[in-house]
Amino acid sequence: MDDHGPGAYAEFEAFVAGAAGRLLHVAVLLTAEPETGPAAARRLLTDALARTYASWHRVRGDDPYDHTRQELCAAFARTGRHHHGGTGPLARLGPLERLVLVLRVYEGVAEEVTAAQLGLPVERVRVLCNRAVAEVRSQEAA
Numbered sequence: 001m002d003d004h005g006p007g008a009y010a011e012f013e014a015f016v017a018g019a020a021g022r023l024l025h026v027a028v029l030l031t032a033e034p035e036t037g038p039a040a041a042r043r044l045l046t047d048a049l050a051r052t053y054a055s056w057h058r059v060r061g062d063d064p065y066d067h068t069r070q071e072l073c074a075a076f077a078r079t080g081r082h083h084h085g086g087t088g089p090l091a092r093l094g095p096l097e098r099l100v101l102v103l104r105v106y107e108g109v110a111e112e113v114t115a116a117q118l119g120l121p122v123e124r125v126r127v128l129c130n131r132a133v134a135e136v137r138s139q140e141a142a
Contacts, residue, residue, distance in 0.1 A: 012056050015064050016049060023048070023068060029102045030076045032086030032093075044079075048072035069107065070117060073099060077118065092139065093132050100125055101132040 027041035027048075048071035052064060059067040076099060090098045099118065103109040104125070111129075115122040 008056055008060065011060055012053050012064075015060075019065050019068065020045070020049070023065075023072060026069060026102055026107065027072055027076070028088060029090055029106060030073070030095075030098055032088035032091035032098065034087050044072055044075050047075050073103065073117065089139075090132075090136065093135055097128050097132040097135070100128040101136070104129045105133065 024038070024041060024045050025035075027044045028035055028038045031038060031040045031044065033039070033041050048068050051071045052059060052068045055067070056064075076095070090101065093101065096118075100114060103114045103117070104111065109117075111122050111125050114120075115125045118125065120128075
């Protein structure tokens with residue numbers, strides 16, 4: 001049986017139709033690009049979706065959203081040092097702070113899961129998240 005046959009493609013297409021908007025928003029937050037022209041965010045998402053499709057036979061029965069988000073965050077972590085600046089709401093945060101804040105606050109991923117996915121101690125994730133939240137709050141107050 002071909003795992004990438006018409007049925008699998010239709011399932012993947014339905015997944016993308018339902019999840020791509022939210023995943024693109026995650027990518028935009030990570031890259032700190034404006035939502036009107038998020039070229040780097042679109043590249044990250046395209047790469048993550050391609051990786052998800054390549055392993056669709058394994059992930060389609062699990063949580064393909066979670067898998068794709070992990071792929072997206074891993075791609076950002078590999079290239080995050082190239083995503084400084086920007087004009088988005090998280091632009092003043094460093095790439096790792098952005099990554100932790102998006103996973104913890106926007107996506108609601110547990111501290112322990114975030115730490116495991118990023119290969120960081122839980123305490124480091126907590127410190128990064130607290131620092132990022134404080135920075136965003138100080139921006140809002142200014």
